[in-house]
Amino acid sequence: MGILEVKDVGKRFGGLQALGDVNLSVKENTCHAIIGPNGAGKSTLLNCLVGKLIPDTGSVMFDGQSVLGRSPHEINQMGISRVFQTPEIFGDLTVMENMMIPLFAKRDGSYRLHAIKSVMNERQLREEAEQMLEEVNMLDKRHMHSASMSRGDKRRLEMAMCLIQRPKLLLLDEPTAGMARADTNNTIDLLKEIKEKRDITIAIIEHDMHVVFSLADRITVLAQGTPLVEDAPENIKGHPKVQEAYLGEAH
Amino acid sequence: MFGLDKKDSTLLILVAVLTLLAPFILNPFPSDSGLAQFNAGYPDLMQRFVIFGIFAIGFNILFGLTGYLSFGHAAFLGVGSYSAVWMFKLLSMNILPAIILSVIISGLFALVIGFVSLRRSGIYFSILTLAFAQMSFALAYSVLTPITNGETGLQIALDDPRIFGGAVAADGSIPVTNLFGLEMRSAFDMAVGPWSFTFSAGYYVCAIVMLIAFYLAIRIFRSPFGMMLRAIKSNQTRMNYTGLNPKPYTLAAFVISGMYAGLAGGLMASMDPLAGAERMQWTASGEVVLMTILGGAGTLIGPVLGAGAIKYMENIFSKINDNVLHGWFAFLPDGMEDAVVWILHPFVGKGWHLTLGIIFMLVVIFLPGGLVEGGQRIARAFKGKKAKETSEKATTEPAE
Numbered sequence: 001m002g003i004l005e006v007k008d009v010g011k012r013f014g015g016l017q018a019l020g021d022v023n024l025s026v027k028e029n030t031c032h033a034i035i036g037p038n039g040a041g042k043s044t045l046l047n048c049l050v051g052k053l054i055p056d057t058g059s060v061m062f063d064g065q066s067v068l069g070r071s072p073h074e075i076n077q078m079g080i081s082r083v084f085q086t087p088e089i090f091g092d093l094t095v096m097e098n099m100m101i102p103l104f105a106k107r108d109g110s111y112r113l114h115a116i117k118s119v120m121n122e123r124q125l126r127e128e129a130e131q132m133l134e135e136v137n138m139l140d141k142r143h144m145h146s147a148s149m150s151r152g153d154k155r156r157l158e159m160a161m162c163l164i165q166r167p168k169l170l171l172l173d174e175p176t177a178g179m180a181r182a183d184t185n186n187t188i189d190l191l192k193e194i195k196e197k198r199d200i201t202i203a204i205i206e207h208d209m210h211v212v213f214s215l216a217d218r219i220t221v222l223a224q225g226t227p228l229v230e231d232a233p234e235n236i237k238g239h240p241k242v243q244e245a246y247l248g249e250a251h
Numbered sequence: 252m253f254g255l256d257k258k259d260s261t262l263l264i265l266v267a268v269l270t271l272l273a274p275f276i277l278n279p280f281p282s283d284s285g286l287a288q289f290n291a292g293y294p295d296l297m298q299r300f301v302i303f304g305i306f307a308i309g310f311n312i313l314f315g316l317t318g319y320l321s322f323g324h325a326a327f328l329g330v331g332s333y334s335a336v337w338m339f340k341l342l343s344m345n346i347l348p349a350i351i352l353s354v355i356i357s358g359l360f361a362l363v364i365g366f367v368s369l370r371r372s373g374i375y376f377s378i379l380t381l382a383f384a385q386m387s388f389a390l391a392y393s394v395l396t397p398i399t400n401g402e403t404g405l406q407i408a409l410d411d412p413r414i415f416g417g418a419v420a421a422d423g424s425i426p427v428t429n430l431f432g433l434e435m436r437s438a439f440d441m442a443v444g445p446w447s448f449t450f451s452a453g454y455y456v457c458a459i460v461m462l463i464a465f466y467l468a469i470r471i472f473r474s475p476f477g478m479m480l481r482a483i484k485s486n487q488t489r490m491n492y493t494g495l496n497p498k499p500y501t502l503a504a505f506v507i508s509g510m511y512a513g514l515a516g517g518l519m520a521s522m523d524p525l526a527g528a529e530r531m532q533w534t535a536s537g538e539v540v541l542m543t544i545l546g547g548a549g550t551l552i553g554p555v556l557g558a559g560a561i562k563y564m565e566n567i568f569s570k571i572n573d574n575v576l577h578g579w580f581a582f583l584p585d586g587m588e589d590a591v592v593w594i595l596h597p598f599v600g601k602g603w604h605l606t607l608g609i610i611f612m613l614v615v616i617f618l619p620g621g622l623v624e625g626g627q628r629i630a631r632a633f634k635g636k637k638a639k640e641t642s643e644k645a646t647t648e649p650a651e
Contacts, residue, residue, distance in 0.1 A: 050492065076494035088492070092485040093478070101482050104475050105494040113503055114475040118254060122475070161493065 003028040003201050004049070004169060009058035011044055018044045019055065019225045026169070026218075031195055031202040033212045033233075036222035042205045045222070046173055049203075050082050051075045063168060073110050081162035082171040087154035089161065091147030095138060098146050098161055099129035106165045132164045136190065152183040156190065163194065170194075172204040176211050188214050213237075259469050262551060266465060270458045273297055274448045281445035285578070288570055294438055294451030296566050298522050300559050301454070301461040302515050307542040307554030308461075308468045309511020313504050314540070315549035316477060318484035322377045322536050323364070323384025327357040327509040329391065329531030331516025333398065336405045336526045343415035344426045346435065346456070346521035350514065357513025358506055365505035369498065384536055391528035404527035428521050430456055435522055453522045460518060461555075464511060469551055471507070480504050512539075541607075545614055547621025556622045561607065568603035 002025035011019040019041045026032045036042050047053040051072040060067045067075050090098050103125045133139045136156050162170055176184040188211055206212045219236045221228045228241050236242055278292030310324050331353035338349035368379040391399040399405055407425050411418045420426040428435045435453035471477050482490050483497045490497050520526050546557025576592045598606045618624045
């Protein structure tokens with residue numbers, strides 16, 4: 001049994017069958033990549049996992065519990081954090097405040113009226129946040145307005161915001177999309193480090209084969225809403241079906 | 252101090268000193284001089300400054316922090332006023348229970364309206380709040396007449412079934428509002444040479460309530476709750492995917508700001524025990540939006556400044572009529588005097604709204620952060636000058 005079990009999930013948008021009978025099992029403490037050509041249903045699948053979309057058929061179990069019908073904030077509280085294709089951070093807030101919010105969410109749950117106590121007095125949380133920023137080399141930027149940072153920094157901040165919650169499952173939606181080669185390599189190094197240091201399961205959707213093959217323990221190839229193959233990376237490269245559906249398209 | 256950092260404490264102390272010394276500060280001109288009409292230090296106007304200050308502080312907790320623009324906040328002010336007057340009619344002329352009830356009732360009212368309105372955001376939210384406020388206004392005028400006394404407005408009468416204190420004062424007149432015997436109307440005049448200063452009990456009660464409200468607002472701004480509200484304004488998607496439910500946070504902010512409005516309404520009725528439906532009209536809701544933006548939305552002191560500026564103009568500019576203008580420009584030759592008065596005429600007196608409109612446009616275009624941003628720019632310019640001077644000294648000294 002994997003930590004994330006997707007069974008017979010289907011999703012239809014009007015006349016378009018976006019997902020049809022997707023089965024997927026992500027094992028604990030592995031990095032599972034989902035790849036596929038444009039329109040293969042990767043993002044739809046991801047949105048079904050985090051509560052943004054509700055599948056028409058099938059079930060999604062995380063850590064023994066169904067996620068279907070739950071809203072995104074409830075699913076996050078179960079232990080799933082998501083990194084977006086374009087970094088979603090609190091742009092009007094400073095880097096430090098961006099780090100404090102997930103810590104409050106982790107400690108106090110979805111809602112708690114903390115209207116009188118000062119943020120400045122939360123010493124323990126501040127230390128935790130600073131430690132995390134140190135880990136991603138952003139401590140010197142902690143007082144910066146986060147909207148004014150470079151895209152790479154925003155990505156790292158978003159990743160740090162997700163990691164500080166110590167999620168069981170980290171979902172990455174094309175984390176290197178639109179990045180320069182150097183930034184991409186930095187992100188790969190960061191993710192590798194995360195994988196080694198922490199007990200964390202990672203599911204990653206990615207276009208960039210370089211990223212996929214340097215991180216993934218397991219790869220699922222999705223085409224036209226259904227999984228074609230699931231295998232270890234070394235077997236995927238030469239797989240004829242994959243070449244035909246995905247890599248072949250590029251040649 | 253009081254759990255605030257140094258900067259916030261300084262601000263609080265500054266505001267406290269300014270409000271407590273307002274009778275002096277707002278009366279800078281001798282009472283028999285020509286400029287005496289610019290004096291704003293009379294109790295009625297000073298009370299309005301601080302009451303609308305409270306209203307704007309509360310509005311800013313919702314609009315400034317979460318970015319949800321309510322166009323119906325005057326409804327809560329009106330509800331607060333009605334509750335307070337009913338308390339005077341039925342319970343006692345003491346303002347304390349009246350104010351407490353107005354805060355509670357407007358809070359409950361805000362809970363209901365907020366619960367429905369917050370199902371939508373952006374312009375739809377604004378329209379929903381506007382619709383609710385206009386509905387309340389129309390109801391107060393029509394079917395709710397038994398509660399609101401319709402067009403006449405709710406007021407104290409000689410035959411009120413008041414439990415404590417009786418319906419009639421000792422001298423046979425309608426009793427006055429008080430705080431444990433301290434009459435809100437009582438005032439003390441002090442004459443220093445040609446200057447005269449009035450210290451009104453009502454003003455000081457309002458001022459102290461405003462200082463407490465302001466202090467609480469600072470605490471809310473600096474609390475985790477305040478940070479969550481800013482996070483909602485910034486990015487609701489990230490908020491959701493961080494495990495936080497934005498809805499109860501916005502609803503709490505809405506209710507808190509509704510309670511501030513109710514507090515303002517209750518104080519207004521305490522100073523002058525009369526409540527009319529026009530207090531709930533959309534123009535009144537629009538006014539608090541103007542105050543907050545003019546002063547600086549999302550800043551601590553901005554809404555108070557905005558409320559002061561607008562109320563000052565409303566009461567002082569509107570008093571300048573053609574006769575006053577002729578008096579000022581009497582030194583000019585006749586034809587020119589008339590011409591100057593003709594040019595200035597639309598901007599003063601009844602035309603004060605035109606002046607306000609121009610100032611508002613200038614502020615929004617050139618100082619999007621409101622008067623507070625203006626102050627910051629001036630401060631920075633001074634500091635910059637100083638810094639430049641010191642750096643120039645530093646660079647020139649070695650050469651010497």
